[in-house]
Amino acid sequence: MLKTSSFYTIPVLLCVLFFSCGKKDSGGTSPTPVVPVIKVDDASQARTTSAGVMHFNVSLDKTTTVPVSFDYTLIDGTAVSGKDFTAASGTVTIPANSAIGSIDVQIKADANDTRQENLTFTVQLINAKGGQLGGSSAKGTIITENGTSLSTDNTGYATPNTYPGYTLVWNDEFSGANVDGNAWNFETGNGSGGWGNNEKEFYTADKKNVFQSNGNLIIEARKEPISGFNYSSARMTTQNKKSFTFGRIDIRAKLPVGKGIWPALWMLGTNINTVSWPACGEIDIMELIGTYPGRVYSTMHWKPTSGTNTSKGSEYNLPSGNFSDKFHVFSLVWAQDQIKTYVDDQLFFSMTKADVGAANYPFNLPQFLIFNVAVGGNWPGDPDAGTMFPQRMFVDYVRVFQ
Secondary structure (H helix, E strand, O other), X not given: OHHHHHHHHHHHHHHHHHHHHHOOOOOXXXXXXXXXXXXXXXXXXXXXXXXXXXXXXXXXXXXXXXXXXEEEEEEOOOOOEOOOEOOOEEEEEEOXXXXXXXXXXXXXXXXXXXXXXXXXXXXXXXXXXXXXEOOOEEEEEEEOOOOOEOOOOOOEOOOOOOOOOOOEEEEEOOOOOOOOOOOOEEEOEOOOOHHHHHOOEEEOOOOOOEEEEOOEEEEEEEEEEEOOEEEEEOEEEOOOOOOEOOEEEEEEEEOOOOOOEEEEEEEEEOOHHHHOOOOOOEEEEEEOOOOOOOEEEEEEEEOOOOOOOEEEEEEEEOOOOOOOOOEEEEEEEEEOOEEEEEEOOEXXXXXXXXXXXXXXXXXXXXXXXXXXXXXXXXXXXXXOOOOOOOEEEEXXXXXEEO
């Protein structure tokens, strides 16, 4: 018995010590499967007069040895399927060992190239396989804010093409596709000290800020970061191209309103580069401070015998509504030693050379035109949360009679 027992005991011990009797090692762990995270990025595409494609980038945070797929559908927002983009749904598969995919959305053309608020829709992801959704949606933005066509209600006051005793010597009806470069310049930047007023806008010559459409000149102020400033706009002049002395000037315009908004139609003496401001004389045909949307001002500035600047002006208040509701005509009737300004042919300011006293009277010399929309500054103050953007000044015509 002892021999028999020893015969069987030794192999068993060897098995236990060296081979564990053929059992698998239970001390290890199986590797965790790689599950990539699916991410889809927001996308944007400018709408033009031709159809386009908006490309959404899809990516995985890591590759895997199996394909990754998901379903998608498009959801209307301010952009509407069938009108602004082509409705679509489907499945996207990212091949094994790859981390990049895409979704392409067909963007409809706009034959009119209409300027309006940008349009948005949503790409919705569902039913991920082989991966997990890191975000289930992305925003698509159809950029329409830079369109070249913009219309506005043309109701309001208008003035004639002729006056007894006057001849039309120059006019701009703003009926062409582009601003007339033979008549107008664009001043750009923020000037010295915000054009001397601590204004907050950066002026550009870009069509996003100044363009012509449907018979109007449009100056548009936007809230956007640009060259270290938070607002963009435009300021245009006829300096060295068109200047005038005396006569009647009619400007038909619809004005922007809102806190911090400062549209102006005005003039400066052509000798400004030699005698400086205000010795050159400044004729403010119209200024509006957006906090008071139913009120405009007309002011004359000149250099006094002592001091740096003096002025005389007056205001006009609409009996109802505000100056953004419809068009009004702002007029300057200018003669030797005398200036008068009107709103819709209603006289509200006048002055004569006698008002300047002993100081030099600068208003018998040529002046050029300036149209602009300022944002912020010493007089209007800065925009606040209630100020809407974009803000637009529409000018239907400017006519000079002598």
